[in-house]
Amino acid sequence: MTTPSRRDRMTVGRWSIWVVLVLGGLVMLFPVYWVLVTAISPGGLAQGSGFALWPDRIDLGVFGRAFTDQPVGRWLANSLVIAVAGVVLTVVVSLLAGYAFAKYRFRGRDALFALMLVTIMVPIHVIMVPEFVIVSRLGLVNSPWAVVLPTAAQAVTIFMARQFLAGLPDELLEAARVDGAGELRIFLRVVLPLSGPLIAVLTILTFVWRWNDFVWPLVALQTPNDYTISVGLAALNGTFSHPWDEMMAITLLSMVPVVAVFLAFQKRFVRGIAESGLK
Amino acid sequence: MPLHELATAPPGVGGTERVRTPAPRPRRARSQAMAAWLFIAPSLVLFAVFAFAPIAISVVLSFQDVAVFGGGRFAGLDNYGELVTTPLFWTTVRNTLVFTLGTVPTSTAIGLLLAVLLNRRLPGRGLIRSLYFLPMVVSGVAVSLVMAWIFNADNGIANAALAELGLPRVGWLSSPDWAMITLVLAVVWGRIGFCMVTYLAALQNINPALIEAAEIDGAGPWNRFTRIVWPLLAPTTSLLVVLNVVFSIQAFDVIYVLTGGGPGFATTVLVQYVFRAAFTDGRMGYASAIGVVLVLALLALTLLRSRLVRRTGDVS
Numbered sequence: 001m002t003t004p005s006r007r008d009r010m011t012v013g014r015w016s017i018w019v020v021l022v023l024g025g026l027v028m029l030f031p032v033y034w035v036l037v038t039a040i041s042p043g044g045l046a047q048g049s050g051f052a053l054w055p056d057r058i059d060l061g062v063f064g065r066a067f068t069d070q071p072v073g074r075w076l077a078n079s080l081v082i083a084v085a086g087v088v089l090t091v092v093v094s095l096l097a098g099y100a101f102a103k104y105r106f107r108g109r110d111a112l113f114a115l116m117l118v119t120i121m122v123p124i125h126v127i128m129v130p131e132f133v134i135v136s137r138l139g140l141v142n143s144p145w146a147v148v149l150p151t152a153a154q155a156v157t158i159f160m161a162r163q164f165l166a167g168l169p170d171e172l173l174e175a176a177r178v179d180g181a182g183e184l185r186i187f188l189r190v191v192l193p194l195s196g197p198l199i200a201v202l203t204i205l206t207f208v209w210r211w212n213d214f215v216w217p218l219v220a221l222q223t224p225n226d227y228t229i230s231v232g233l234a235a236l237n238g239t240f241s242h243p244w245d246e247m248m249a250i251t252l253l254s255m256v257p258v259v260a261v262f263l264a265f266q267k268r269f270v271r272g273i274a275e276s277g278l279k
Numbered sequence: 280m281p282l283h284e285l286a287t288a289p290p291g292v293g294g295t296e297r298v299r300t301p302a303p304r305p306r307r308a309r310s311q312a313m314a315a316w317l318f319i320a321p322s323l324v325l326f327a328v329f330a331f332a333p334i335a336i337s338v339v340l341s342f343q344d345v346a347v348f349g350g351g352r353f354a355g356l357d358n359y360g361e362l363v364t365t366p367l368f369w370t371t372v373r374n375t376l377v378f379t380l381g382t383v384p385t386s387t388a389i390g391l392l393l394a395v396l397l398n399r400r401l402p403g404r405g406l407i408r409s410l411y412f413l414p415m416v417v418s419g420v421a422v423s424l425v426m427a428w429i430f431n432a433d434n435g436i437a438n439a440a441l442a443e444l445g446l447p448r449v450g451w452l453s454s455p456d457w458a459m460i461t462l463v464l465a466v467v468w469g470r471i472g473f474c475m476v477t478y479l480a481a482l483q484n485i486n487p488a489l490i491e492a493a494e495i496d497g498a499g500p501w502n503r504f505t506r507i508v509w510p511l512l513a514p515t516t517s518l519l520v521v522l523n524v525v526f527s528i529q530a531f532d533v534i535y536v537l538t539g540g541g542p543g544f545a546t547t548v549l550v551q552y553v554f555r556a557a558f559t560d561g562r563m564g565y566a567s568a569i570g571v572v573l574v575l576a577l578l579a580l581t582l583l584r585s586r587l588v589r590r591t592g593d594v595s
Contacts, residue, residue: 009488010402011402013542014401017396018401018402020583021393021396021401021407022403022407024393024411025407025410025411026410027410027415028413028414028468028471029410030418031414031416031417031426031429034425034428034429035421037426038428038558047361053436077345081422084405092321093322094319094322096318096319096321097318097319097322097323099318100314100315100316100318100319100583101319104311104312104314104315104316104318105308105311105312106311106312106315106316107312109315112323113315113332116322116326118328119326119331119334120583121525121577121578122330122334123529123531123550123570123573123574123577125529125531125550125553125554125570126337126550126553126567126570126571126573127333127334127336127559127570128554128567129337129340129563129567130332130333130336130337131333131337132296132328132472133336134328134329134332137291145375148327148480149325149328150325150329151329152325152333153325153329153330154323155327157574158322164419168422176474177307177409183310183311183314184314187318190414198553208416211418212416212417212418212419212420214418214419214420214531214532214535214536215531215532215535215554219558225535226440230418230419230421231420232365233420233421233424234423234536237423237424237427237580244428244431244434248422248424248428251421251424251425254420255416255417255418255420256356258416258417258418259371259416259417260415262412262413262414262415262416263409264558265411266409269416270476273473273476274413274476274477274478274479274480275592
């Protein structure tokens with residue numbers, strides 16, 4: 001595939017397709033661009049009089065105002081705590097379970113695995129009421145744990161861990177056993193060091209999912225200081241009194257971490273999506 | 280890979296096959312089973328408390344008349360009976376279908392087209408792909424707020440552009456029909472990248488020799504696509520359609536923030552109706568009944584797909 005074949009040569013037809021693809025890509029980029037441009041334009045680039053695609057003046061003071069007018073700093077910090085704690089728990093729990101499902105024989109293994117997978121079909125909205133009762137009985141409402149714990153064990157991530165770890169050679173594990181290593185030791189010294197790519201994909205996907213979560217944090221976190229950035233943003237939108245430049249500035253801030261993760265780890269992120277069948 | 284399908288697939292279909300694990304010597308078997316349960320324990324506890332328990336409680340609640348948190352009265356099938364006789368339920372079913380029909384074929388078709396075009400060598404291919412992938416990481420809330428601003432009736436760029444072209448302004452979010460179209464646009468924007476990723480992965484699994492052989496036989500690009508690529512992509516297409524239908528039926532964030540289900544109930548879909556029944560009206564039993572119906576519909580859909588896949592698999 002190194003020498004360009006006849007099909008790879010750029011003809012007039014191919015260049016026109018290329019132009020269409022680039023224009024389509026710019027259309028896809030437009031909403032993200034519009035968030036940025038609205039945020040940094042004084043008055044939010046309102047289109048009431050005339051039509052403008054870029055600002056005459058730039059005003060970066062909007063970011064300062066966003067932080068002083070609203071508890072945006074708190075919201076971002078809450079989201080970060082929830083996403084990071086969620087990633088750590090999900091990665092640990094999924095690796096352990098995925099390893100057990102992939103490399104051990106025990107009664108009820110396949111039935112339990114199937115039972116976990118079925119939960120993927122149940123949207124959170126459907127079980128939110130009993131979920132909330134359970135979380136409040138545990139005394140977790142308004143705490144980051146109210147969001148972290150219910151989403152920590154994910155069928156998707158356990159499934160991905162199982163698929164990956166099933167590929168480890170059994171001989172490796174047997175050799176360690178022959179050397180007298182205990183099961184936990186084998187996991188820590190043999191399995192874990194070989195799980196780098198799996199951990200990377202799980203970390204990236206879980207971070208993006210937890211950062212973007214909306215409906216469950218909306219129910220579980222009820223005082224404004226405990227909101228995540230998504231819940232806070234939606235709450236601001238509901239009040240209809242906020243200038244658009246400030247709204248878009250906060251929207252932009254909410255997008256920065258996930259866009260950064262995407263740009264830094266695009267290959268792994270995309271492969272993870274293709275493997276998990278979930279976005 | 281096809282997770283939603285796996286949930287209902289029998290062993291041996293699409294990756295749920297038993298993992299072949301060598302049998303340990305009997306002496307070690309017990310200690311290994313014990314280790315396995317210890318490894319699974321953290322997940323099992325979390326699943327039991329935060330998934331299995333609420334699911335079971337929801338099913339029980341659906342047969343009860345529960346007005347507030349706490350005790351309820353057994354109500355048999357009353358909730359289900361009320362469901363089928365409530366016009367608003369059927370309105371939300373209809374809206375869910377319209378929303379699903381608006382989002383699924385469009386995002387799947389655009390994803391396929393882009394994947395085919397961007398699977399070939401092109402200058403700046405990686406960068407162009409990134410432009411289409413990027414919306415995947417933008418949260419539903421952020422998507423909604425940008426779209427609310429772009430499609431703002433008075434100051435939004437969409438109406439300004441229409442005015443510039445001499446066209447009448449549109450009530451993007453205030454007219455019932457346009458509100459649904461705006462929602463579909465917002466969701467399709469976020470989902471094209473996902474369809475494209477899945478198709479790209481499938482295209483890369485097609486043996487290039489097949490395409491080259493057809494080319495040598497004189498098949499043009501259109502024939503190569505319709506005769507070879509499209510049939511080979513059939514399992515991916517059916518998987519994507521099912522996944523997209525599931526995503527669309529479960530879609531909540533964008534609808535909640537962008538239209539709030541309005542104007543009126545014009546964009547209220549089933550999951551929103553559940554949310555409303557539970558948290559606005561405080562009717563837990565009724566909300567649970569809607570949820571049970573919804574999950575049964577989703578299960579039926581994936582079962583249907585795995586049946587179809589098995590049948591076509593038998594033929595080939």
